[in-house]
Amino acid sequence: MSDVPAALPAGPSWFAGDAERHLLDAPKHCPHCGGRLAGHAGLVVEYWVADDRVFYCWCQACDWTGTVIQVERHVGHEAAG
Amino acid sequence: MLTAEQNAELTRVGPGTPMGELLRRYWYPVAFTRQLDQFPVRRVRLLGEDWALYRTSDGGYGVVEEHCPHRRASLAYGVVEADGIRCGYHGWLFGRDGTCLDQPAEMDKTSFKDRVRARAGRAEELGGMVWVYVGPEPAPLPPRYDVYVMDGVRDFGHALLPCNWLQIMENAVDPHHVEWLHGRYFEFLGNRLGFEAPKSFQRRHIKVAFDEFEHGIIKRRLLEGHTEADDDWAIGHPLVFPYCMRVGGAGIDQMQIRVPVDDTTTWFVLYTVHAPEGARFEPQEAIPDYELPWRDEQGNHIVDYVEGQDIMAWVTQGPITDRTVEHLGKSDVGIAMLRKQFKQQLAAVAAGRDPIAVVRDPAANQRIDLPCEKNKFGAGADFALQWMNLGFTRYSPQLKDLLRLHTDAAEARAAAVGADV
Numbered sequence: 001m002s003d004v005p006a007a008l009p010a011g012p013s014w015f016a017g018d019a020e021r022h023l024l025d026a027p028k029h030c031p032h033c034g035g036r037l038a039g040h041a042g043l044v045v046e047y048w049v050a051d052d053r054v055f056y057c058w059c060q061a062c063d064w065t066g067t068v069i070q071v072e073r074h075v076g077h078e079a080a081g
Numbered sequence: 082m083l084t085a086e087q088n089a090e091l092t093r094v095g096p097g098t099p100m101g102e103l104l105r106r107y108w109y110p111v112a113f114t115r116q117l118d119q120f121p122v123r124r125v126r127l128l129g130e131d132w133a134l135y136r137t138s139d140g141g142y143g144v145v146e147e148h149c150p151h152r153r154a155s156l157a158y159g160v161v162e163a164d165g166i167r168c169g170y171h172g173w174l175f176g177r178d179g180t181c182l183d184q185p186a187e188m189d190k191t192s193f194k195d196r197v198r199a200r201a202g203r204a205e206e207l208g209g210m211v212w213v214y215v216g217p218e219p220a221p222l223p224p225r226y227d228v229y230v231m232d233g234v235r236d237f238g239h240a241l242l243p244c245n246w247l248q249i250m251e252n253a254v255d256p257h258h259v260e261w262l263h264g265r266y267f268e269f270l271g272n273r274l275g276f277e278a279p280k281s282f283q284r285r286h287i288k289v290a291f292d293e294f295e296h297g298i299i300k301r302r303l304l305e306g307h308t309e310a311d312d313d314w315a316i317g318h319p320l321v322f323p324y325c326m327r328v329g330g331a332g333i334d335q336m337q338i339r340v341p342v343d344d345t346t347t348w349f350v351l352y353t354v355h356a357p358e359g360a361r362f363e364p365q366e367a368i369p370d371y372e373l374p375w376r377d378e379q380g381n382h383i384v385d386y387v388e389g390q391d392i393m394a395w396v397t398q399g400p401i402t403d404r405t406v407e408h409l410g411k412s413d414v415g416i417a418m419l420r421k422q423f424k425q426q427l428a429a430v431a432a433g434r435d436p437i438a439v440v441r442d443p444a445a446n447q448r449i450d451l452p453c454e455k456n457k458f459g460a461g462a463d464f465a466l467q468w469m470n471l472g473f474t475r476y477s478p479q480l481k482d483l484l485r486l487h488t489d490a491a492e493a494r495a496a497a498v499g500a501d502v
Contacts (some may be wrong), residue, residue, distance in 0.1 A: 023084055040099075042089060043424045045417040046082045047409035056417040060428050065421060 022046060027055050027068045035061030082418075083404040091423055092401050094341045095129035103430045104323060105130055105216035106439055109221075109340050110350065112211045113237060113370045117142070122166065124157035127215060129343040134204060134211060135166050142327040143177040144213045150181070150197050158271040175199045193373070209235055209368045210352070220384040224440045227450045228327065228330075228336040233356030234486060237370040238473040240349045242392060246324060246341040248402040249349070249395050253326040253337070254415030256289045262388045262390050267471075270385055279467040281458040282387075290314075290417045293361035297322035298418060299452060312454035317450055322422065322438045330457025331465035332357025332487060345400035351388065351473055357465065359493035360486050369478045380443050387472040387493045 026044045027037055037044050043058040055068040083091070094101045111125040117136040125134045131147035133156035142288040143165060147155050154170035161167075165176040167183070173194075174183035179201030181194040202215035208229035214220045225425055242249075252258065264283035271278035284304040292299045301317035303309060312330075319327050326337040333355055340348040351373075356362075375383055375392045409416065426436035440446050457464045465487045474480055 022082055039086070043087070043421050045409065047411060047413055047417065049411045054411070056414065056421070058424060062425065063425070064258040076261055 022053075025070065027057055030057070030059035030062060030064055031066065031068060032064035033059060033062040035059050082407055082409070085405050088401070088404045089365060089426070091420060092247050093344055095344065099427050099431070101128055103423070103427050103436060104341060106221070106430065107216070107323060107434055108205075108212045108214045108221070109324070110207075110210035110212050110338060110352075111340065111348075114206050114209050114211055114369070115367060115370060117211055121161040122157060122159060124155065125213070126342050126346075127213065128341055130215070130242055132202065132213065132215070133159060133166060134213065135159070135161045136211075137161060137165075137177075137326045138163050141177070142206060142211055144202040144204040144215070145175055145179055146200040150199050151184075156199075174195075175201070177201065208352070209237070210350075216431060219441075221435075221441050222443065223447045224438070225446050225448055226321065226325075226327070226336060227448055228329075228334050228352060230448050231334060231354055231356065232362075233334070234479075234483065235352035235365060235368040236353045236355065236363050236474065236477050236479060236483065237368060238351040238353070238373050238388070238476060239370060240341070240373040240375055240392065241395055242347045242349050242375075243345060243400060244347060244396050244398065245345055245401045246339045247345040248398050249339045250320065250324065250326075251402075251416045251419060253392060254291060254298055254300055254419045255321040255413070255414070256300055257286050257412045258394065259302075260284065260286055262394055263387050266384075266390065267387075274385065276385070279471055281464060281467065284458060286412075289412070289415070290317075291418050292317075293418070293422065294319065296424065296449070298415065300415060304458065309394055312456045313458065316452050316454050318453045320419065321451065321496075322426070322436075327451045327453050329453045330455060331359065331468070332490065333465050333468060334453070349392070353474070355483055355486055357462075357487050359489035359497065360490035361493075362486065371476055371478060373473050373476055386457050386475060387468070390472075434464065462487070498501070 026046060030037055037057055037059060042060050045056045047054050053070045057068055058065045085121045090099055094104055105128060109127055111127055112123060112134055112384060116123060122133060122135040125132050132144050133147050134144045136142050145156055145166060147157055149156050149168040151168060151171055151173050154168060154169055156166055159166040165174055165182060168176040172185040173181060178184050179199040181197040184194045187193055202213050203220050204211060205223055207223050212223045226400060259282055265276035267441045273293060287305055290301040297320040299317045299319045301314045303314045321327055324339050324341060328335050328337060333353060336352045338350040338352055342348050373387050377383055383389045384393050429436045469483060470487045474483060
């Protein structure tokens with residue numbers, strides 16, 4: 001299986017059967033200190049907000065907690081309602 | 082979504098596992114005091130290991146590994162003596178610290194018994210339950226959380242569930258499930274089966290929030306029609322790390338206890354204290370404990386009461402939830418935070434530090450008050466009656482007395498208001 005994130009399928013086809021692929025493009029290093037997040041060194045939990053894939057990250061090395069969002073398209077203000 | 086390795090790290094509780102090492106830093110209730118009063122020794126299972134729990138004639142408690150170091154017979158079938166437990170097979174006697182005190186069939190002058198020791202933990206009574214600690218010394222104190230030490234009428238419902246404790250704990254940081262599992266689904270059942278489901282559980286969640294604190298995570302919800310001044314948001318209630326949830330309202334205070342028995346078994350205890358304002362109650366001679374039915378004769382889940390619905394949601398995830406194929410949304414951020422909290426505390430133990438919610442200061446342990454709503458879901462005093470009639474308390478042998486306690490208290494409060502006017 002390819003380990004190139006760009007090869008991930010888009011849209012609705014990427015659920016359960018593609019779980020392993022999802023893990024491939026999860027952040028692997030802490031945005032704050034560069035420490036490893038993969039394996040047992042930290043934690044990355046992926047969740048979805050509309051079309052956005054959000055990675056909730058915790059770094060064991062520096063205790064940084066935050067979210068990383070994979071962006072397909074930058075959207076500015078949207079009209080309320 | 083987690084990797085299979087991460088899921089295993091967070092869910093395996095046996096000896097030698099990272100989570101097992103973390104969880105062994107805490108005290109756990111493993112029996113009701115009543116059970117040891119009726120018969121002074123019983124087998125208990127905790128964190129994947131079996132133990133013999135006993136009560137000596139002076140009222141003290143002890144806990145030793147179940148299998149005798151001599152020939153491995155069960156000490157749960159031993160003879161309880163003043164200074165420990167004697168194996169029923171050949172009479173070897175072990176003190177509360179596991180020291181071998183007697184080997185009656187051996188030579189008097191042998192040093193053999195000095196070289197044999199049973200693994201022993203610590204055991205104490207608190208609030209009508211017997212608690213054990215099986216981790217490294219020095220042992221912390223059994224935490225005297227408010228519910229365990231407050232005055233009131235106690236009521237213990239419980240069930241042994243075939244699933245890992247973590248999926249139950251993740252439910253404790255999942256406020257939205259109330260609106261659906263205990264709201265919409267309950268209403269659906271009521272419409273089909275001919276009963277009225279509680280309206281207060283059906284309110285829509287406008288937003289939820291989670292705050293880490295020294296004993297776990299405080300969960301808040303803003304419900305439709307409410308403001309941030311309402312109890313559900315302003316106070317909330319906590320997940321108490323690593324295996325409890327404090328909940329309550331309308332004169333009912335409860336600790337939901339989820340003891341990790343082993344990787345795929347959890348002892349679920351609803352430790353409940355009824356103390357509505359204005360109530361008058363006598364000291365209890367005995368605290369009722371009763372097993373909750375959660376499957377019917379056909380093997381289907383019993384889902385027409387609140388906790389039965391929760392149990393359905395926990396158990397049907399499987400013995401250990403497969404988190405490699407889950408799909409979390411933003412409403413699940415509390416679950417992500419809980420996993421992070423477990424990871425942080427795993428790291429603390431690996432570094433030789435105490436994890437959170439380990440209590441060592443006796444002065445701070447007189448009574449540990451936890452934040453918890455009083456006016457739950459904005460339902461006022463009605464919440465207590467709804468919770469009892471449509472929750473696990475319907476199985477309580479003292480249900481009628483508890484209902485009367487709350488209605489009498491409501492009348493006393495109303496009379497007091499009238500007198501003031």
